[in-house]
Amino acid sequence: MTTVAPSHGEGTPGKFVGRSVARREDPRLLTGRGRFVDDISMPGLLHAQFVRSTVAAGSVTALDVSDVLGVDGVRAVFTASDLALKPIRAELSRPLEEFVPTDMPILSSDRVRYVGEPLALVVADDAYTVEDGLEAARVAYETVAAVTSADQALTPGVPLVHDEAANNTVVDVQMFATEGIDEIFASAHTVVSVQSRTGRQNALPLETRGCIAYWDDRDEQLIIHICTQIPHQVRTVTAHCLGLDERQVRVIVPDMGGGFGQKCVVGREEIAVAAAALKLRRPVKWIEDRKDALTASFLAREQQYDVRAAFDADGHILGLDADVICDMGAYSCYPFTAGIEPLMASAEMPGVYKVPAYRVRGRSVFSNKTPTAPYRGVSRPQYVMVMERLFERAARELGLDPVEIRRRNVITAFPYTGINNVTYDPGSYLEALDECERVLRDEGWYAFKERAEAEGRHIGIGYSCFSERTGYGSTAFAARKMKVVPGFDISEVRMDVSGTVSATTGTMNHGQSHETTMAQIVADRLRLGVEQVKIVQGDTDRIAYGFGSFASRSITIGGSAVSVAADKLGDKLCEIAAHLLETRRDNVELAPGRVRQIDDHSKFVTHRDIADVAYLRAQLLPKGVDPGLSATASFDVFNDGTFSNATHGVVVELHEGTGKVEILRYFCVEDCGVAINPKVVEGQCRGGIAQGIAGALFEQVSYDDNGNPLCASFIDYKVPTACEIPEIGIHHLETPCLFTESGAKGAGEGGTIGAPAAVLNAVNDGLRATGVELDNTPITPVAVQRALRKEIA
Known part of the structure; x- marks a missing residue:
């Protein structure tokens, strides 16, 4: 059984990994000082919601939004033709006959495939007026029979959800087939079977999906504040769909109230909102209401x-x-x-x-x-x-x-x-x-x-x-032949002049306590107090690159990248300290708040002393050592x-x-x-x-x-x-x-x-x-x- 060390002051450097250190996030979150997407406001902010399909299957014969602009307070309405965005396309790394790639348009124009599919985006002065704008939209459909179960989908002659997916099948693979398996079953003492069905579920994060997008003229960037588990992937897809360079898109994730996987994919709505903000040159906010979260957001499990x-x-x-x-x-x-x-x-x-x-x-x-x-x-x-x-x-x-x-x-x-x-x-x-x-x-x-x-x-x-x-x-993701192959993570650990540390991670916290656990790792590696470590995440301009949080990868991959970067920074601290102490590199070691001589602990230099030299008196650095105190590392599992x-x-x-x-x-x-x-x-x-x-x-x-x-x-x-x-x-x-x-x-x-x-x-x-x-x-x-x-x- 794991032994948990007795808790003592967080400011006491020591062995933090394996200890139940109190969550550093809690004082902020439990006192209402958290900052979620819907808490963000700014001058000129507009609110957006989507006209959504009310039928599951059919063609759109008419989409009339002419009356929407007549609603007092509505500022704009956009259809697919107004935004002219490239679709989202999930593909494998190379074509396989077992997989059928399909496009997901940002806004549907001619065909609908589920109730809740977005058809148009209405932008208004406030969250109430935008709902009035939605009511003014008129949509006519020519419906076809809906495919509502896997058994029905595979029945010959039923309508195709996508014309290119014969038999409504998008993936059909036989990954393993041991030679002689039929004979094994035929000669077995006992054969048992199970036919099981599991219900469709909603991941149901407490915070529904949402984003705010605006154009920053000074930085020439489209800024998107969003609750997502994969900020860099959102940046990539948004830039592609809008025809922008990736440097022109910055994705920032504030506090996030859960994800559970529902937010580890790129949705259509945030891209449409970003496109509207780009056109209007005003900030636009979209917060998914609970009805849409239950009926039109990503589901799972069936x-x-x-x-x-x-x-x-x-x-x-x-x-x-x-x-x-x-x-x-x-x-x-x-x-x-x-x-x-x-x-x-x-x-x-x-x-x-x-x-x-x-x-x-x-x-x-x-x-x-x-x-x-x-x-x-x-x-x-x-x-x-x-x-x-x-x-x-x-x-x-x-x-x-x-x-x-x-x-x-x-x-x-x-x-x-x-x-x-x-x-x-x-x-x-x-x-x-x-x-x-x-x-x-x-x-x-x-x-x-x-x-x-x-x-x-x-x-x-x-x-x-x-x-x-x-x-x-x-390696594991590449075996699935995904075009986008997640895996590695990159971290930068930086010590400032005061001797405190910030560490970046490409993983994304949405309730898992990264601000605490990642800080514990860095504090152990550098012999600091946990409160001396700040974890930075969820900003594509501050994080070199990362694949976000999913598949229990945050501590295994992200935490390992943080560990390696912290070790590299520790090596640099020791190299500078050895020079300042006029001793060999192998005669110094990290100690709480300092680097000391191994053969004489009374001789040491503090982190602040080292930082003072690294930043303010670089002429005292050993030959070949660059100014500053930072280290970057990546980690992958092969x-x-x-x-x-x-x-x-x-x-x-x-x-x-x-x-x-x-x-x-x-x-x-x-x-x-x-x-x-x-x-x-x-x-x-x-x-x-x-x-x-x-x-x-x-x-x-x-x-x-x-x-x-x-x-x-x-x-x-x-x-x-x-x-x-x-x-x-x-x-x-x-x-x-x-x-x-x-x-x-x-x-x-x-x-x-x-x-x-x-x-x-x-x-x-x-x-x-x-x-x-x-x-x-x-x-x-x-x-x-x-x-x-x-x-x-």
Whole structure:
């Protein structure tokens, strides 16, 4: 278990990595001094909103905005022809017959593909007048039948969402096919199968999307303040669509209230707003309202799996055969493309288990729904749920304990190269599983289950055992043949004349505590107090380049770049200090606030002394050392990434009268390598688990047969509150990463990945006496009631 050092003054230089230092962001955010996009105002500010399609599929026969300008206070209205912008195009690095690239116009003009698609932009004096302007727009359509499910999309003869995508299929790949796999299944002792569907979800960041754009004449730049996880990608796409050089676009991210992946793609709206500001030469603000956020913003998760697994008589898995279909909505997102979900599922489905034979087909299909973007976990909550269901089902068929069958199959020898050609670095898969079961047994939950069942109650205990691939470097992303290949990060660490430090990072904080954890890393490397380090992020003019925050890459990649840059600066401090002390370079070392001689600690120079020479008396610098105190470094991972792992254990009670699934106990044993800040890791776990429980039991975006979204408010989109999320116990294991500078692995997505499987397995354990099993999420009260009445075969 990770040992957390006792907290002492933040100003005391020492070992900060591994300590639960208080979040430096909190005083500002909790006292209302945070600065989010909607807090920004400036003279002459105009407000924008979008005329959006009210039909899911069809042609625009008339778009009449002539009356919009007659609304008092409306300053402009723009259609596609007025802005004449290049479309967003998500492509692979080279053409493949398995992938169909498509264009996403900034504003649609002749064809609509989902309810909420933007058709025109109205700009007015205030946020209320712009809504009146929207009401004055008139749109006429010639509708066609909407494609509202993956099954329908693949049905011969249905309308095509994009003419170039035959059978509405944008991605169709078979990544692995072990020779002889059919014979393995034919001769296996036991074959089990799972057909599973997962509901479409909204990532639901507390702060909706939004931006402010304006032209700066002095700098000859289009300035965009925006809540995004990928500022440099927004800059690139905006410059391309508007026909500007990238130096003419500056993207700045203020405080941001969540993202969860929804904001790690480039949207159409911010580009249209930027174009309007450029034309009007006035600042324009767009803040997405909650209705649009629920119905017209990027969604995720709608997938279906048809998977079977072969086992021998002792419960060892022999083969895995999977068909994965992902409903990606109407467009391919930039930069990840519509391939991200089936490729993730196909590449990583074997997970923590030693699968000797594997075949998988992964497909993405278009439908007349809001486009899909990555959402915390990206396919892993789905395929982990399917894998864990397979092992539960095999355990029942073979008469084995569900934990024991996992023990016989989890990877225990590392590094391990799987049948999916992925090499797994050292982890604690078996240790986490054993510890999770031990805790639930020691706490008496198994005995409680026996007593409660004797009273006629329905109690279930479920587990999920999984890994979270983190620290994806350029090599891993290049394997997906993306045209834009994320991976590296760049950092500059600079000490000023006062001896305090600023460090840039290309990652983007939206609640993960980067201002604290990154500062802990720098403070350790340079022997400073945490309060002496300022983290700079989210400004494309101040950050050389970065790919932002997603896929748990911030500490693994960004934190490693910060570490290397800090070490380089430390080397320069020592070189200058050795010269000033008139001693050898190898006879000095960093100490709190100073550089001292190793052989005589009474001899030292302070950081301020060194900075004074580096900036104000450069003639005293050693020969060949440039003035100033700064260092820049990049970091990338040139392997398959690194793998955090965890086991979740859940105890539930099923209530006959209401069909409610009540979670009585939730316990997580996690291993993310070296925890930079254990309390931050726990916060990530708890937040992720809450979102995983939401997907397991509550949240689902649904549509009617005409493609109309049925969840336009929180009355219809059921989001769990603190009343539905239980207290969550967390136990830390630590297997240091071999490929990152701090030994840390990612921790951002694990909670979400493991929760649906654990909850679903617990529910099915509670249903064991009925002979009924559920395989779809969300698990509705109606489904539970019917299962308890044995009404579902």
